[in-house]
Amino acid sequence: MPERPIGVFDSGVGGLTVLRALKEHLPSENLIYFGDTARVPYGNKSPKTIIKFSIQNVRLLERFNVKMVVVACNTSSAHALEVLKSNFSFPIVGVIEPGAREAVKISKSGKIGVIGTEATVRSEAYKRAIVSLNPFCQVYQKACPLFVPLIEEGWLNDEVTYEVAKRYLKEVMDKGVDTLVLGCTHYPLIKDVLSKVCQGISLVDSAEAVAKEVEKLLPVRSKKREGQVKILVSDKTERFERISKMIMGNGIEIEEVSIE
Amino acid sequence: MPERPIGVFDSGVGGLTVLRALKEHLPSENLIYFGDTARVPYGNKSPKTIIKFSIQNVRLLERFNVKMVVVACNTSSAHALEVLKSNFSFPIVGVIEPGAREAVKISKSGKIGVIGTEATVRSEAYKRAIVSLNPFCQVYQKACPLFVPLIEEGWLNDEVTYEVAKRYLKEVMDKGVDTLVLGCTHYPLIKDVLSKVCQGISLVDSAEAVAKEVEKLLPVRSKKREGQVKILVSDKTERFERISKMIMGNGIEIEEVSIE
Known part of the structure; x- marks a missing residue:
């Protein structure tokens, strides 16, 4: 065994x-x-x-x-x-569960962003998991369907990826989140670009x-x-x-x- | 029947x-x-x-x-x-065949560009079809794997799509092609962006x-x-x-x- x-x-x-x-x-x-x-x-x-x-x-x-x-x-x-x-x-x-738990532990303001594929975001699974751990958290989600193809193309530290990230993340950033869950296992591969776009925000890598x-x-x-x-x-x-x-x-x- | x-x-x-x-x-x-x-x-x-x-x-x-x-x-x-x-x-x-025939008919210089998915480009099917119609044609191919996700995201007449197209098409344009085959049935949906990047070049839509x-x-x-x-x-x-x-x-x- x-x-x-x-x-x-x-x-x-x-x-x-x-x-x-x-x-x-x-x-x-x-x-x-x-x-x-x-x-x-x-x-x-x-x-x-x-x-x-x-x-x-x-x-x-x-x-x-x-x-x-x-x-x-x-x-x-x-x-x-x-x-x-x-x-x-x-x-x-x-x-989902481990990522949500990590996010709730780290966040100070309780304002948490979640990015993922269309299906993950539509399921609201992160939102439910986070709120059930702490009902006072506010969760802002955004689907980023172009990240996976950009990563698979190998454009990891790239200007186009940066532009796409800026556009996708604007909405979530405007809400003043202090923590962002990378709700897709591809996303840690563009951590550098995401860190540049999300300065001062903690990124949660669910793989860890x-x-x-x-x-x-x-x-x-x-x-x-x-x-x-x-x-x-x-x-x-x-x-x-x-x-x-x-x-x-x-x-x-x-x-x-x-x-x- | x-x-x-x-x-x-x-x-x-x-x-x-x-x-x-x-x-x-x-x-x-x-x-x-x-x-x-x-x-x-x-x-x-x-x-x-x-x-x-x-x-x-x-x-x-x-x-x-x-x-x-x-x-x-x-x-x-x-x-x-x-x-x-x-x-x-x-x-x-x-x-493939109908698109290749149209391209050979239209091209004056015999320099023809072909864009498509990775698998289409790797197959060299357009290249073979064009050269068998006219052995004097020169074919320049380029895989554009981000076009399909960009189109499915609905970013049809978009700055990011324009930037990606410029990068993908540079190589083929530098060869001086006068005709470009849209070797993927999604691509006619970004004809506007492609026309802007490929000014003076005839685009072949294989659907037609x-x-x-x-x-x-x-x-x-x-x-x-x-x-x-x-x-x-x-x-x-x-x-x-x-x-x-x-x-x-x-x-x-x-x-x-x-x-x-």
């Missing part, structure tokens, strides 16, 4: 920031990641489709005898977490928050010296390999699997 | 520019469109996955007893057209070119006064309905179907 892997899934490459944080916090654990690159992105799809895809993804991880699953995709966490929890017997952790949560909840620890990391994708592309190297470094094998 | 519909498919909403052109050129035909919105976009996926999805899409249209299929997606046309032709008995028309091709190849004509238009999607979203209205106007019913 202790050597059973922790499963992680995301719609694509963004969840690798969560995988990296898990590897840092729990170096002895075996980790298995699935990126649904054949159907990426999820953020512009309907709740019904997001739930269907999420269940298929956890079923795939189940075949590897996982002891726990981390939903590293904000869109899936927002729409499918409850359904997943009631369909599987192992613990399932999403990224979720890794700490997993550390707490893990039913049993691996006794290995160093865990193995395995990456599966539903479509193996050059683009995935390039971004994966950027986040996880060299030497990790990427394998294609069929999900349908 | 004459009243059997013409089938059209695309990865998402972009192919509606082809549907619109077909409706204008062949108003008496019944048209059935399938947009694979649950798995959109195709442009960043591998050839194997693009072929698999394309076959599934034509199988779906086959269930509606189509007399012909138009592959309104450049990415699918580039990678899957030959496989589709050998798997189905009705005529199947892609967007493919509609003329279908008119020529149609095995038998409908005798109806006015054909019906039906739109199917694998994921029904607000976004699709919004963009569909922008392209096709009001009053067209959109129905969700399962593709997997």
Whole structure:
């Protein structure tokens, strides 16, 4: 049991920031990641489709005898977490709760901004999670659908990305937030641009928050010296390999699997 | 047989520019469109996955007893057209050939630019089609992966889109092309921005070119006064309905179907 892997899934490459944080916090654990690159992105799809895809993804991880699953995709966490929890017997952790908790802890004014994909924002999952932790918090959300394609294009520290960020964040900034939740696992990759646009505002990276949560909840620890990391994708592309190297470094094998 | 519909498919909403052109050129035909919105976009996926999805899409249209299929997606046309032709008995028309023919007809200098998704550009399908029509043509390609998300965000006549277009097109412009093929069915929607960036250059809209091709190849004509238009999607979203209205106007019913 202790050597059973922790499963992680995301719609694509963004969840690798969560995988990296898990590897840092729990170096002895075996980790298995699935990126649904054949159907990426999820953020512009309907709740019904997001739930269907999420269940298929956890079923795939189940075949590897996982002891726990981390939903590293904000869109899936927002729409499918409850359904997943009631369909599987192992613990399932999403990224929303830990991010919300961190934001409430950090914020002094109680004015918190949340950015994410269209589907994450429309779900209001962060808003609900934050307000249930502290009913006095005020939450201002903004969907930023161009961030994922800009990041996947590799325009990380770029003038265009800066212009887009300025436009997307104006509304939230005008409300006077002191904390901004990066409600999409891709976004930590443009932290530099976001910091420039949001001077004086604390950014909450949910990858870090979720890794700490997993550390707490893990039913049993691996006794290995160093865990193995395995990456599966539903479509193996050059683009995935390039971004994966950027986040996880060299030497990790990427394998294609069929999900349908 | 004459009243059997013409089938059209695309990865998402972009192919509606082809549907619109077909409706204008062949108003008496019944048209059935399938947009694979649950798995959109195709442009960043591998050839194997693009072929698999394309076959599934034509199988779906086959269930509606189509007399012909138009592959309104450049990415699918580039990678899957030959496989589709050998798997189905009705005529199947892609967007590459008609666009290439139009470009060769228009260009005076023989220097032709082609813009499209990563997968379309990597396939070199336009380059091959143009050079086989006229071996003296020189073709300069450029992938523009941010155009589709910018268009789907609705930033059509926008400063950011203009900046992105300027950056993407610089290389091709510097080669002195006199003709530019819009090798993605989304791109006609940002024709204004592209015209501003490409002053004095002829833009080839493959939607128009493919509609003329279908008119020529149609095995038998409908005798109806006015054909019906039906739109199917694998994921029904607000976004699709919004963009569909922008392209096709009001009053067209959109129905969700399962593709997997």
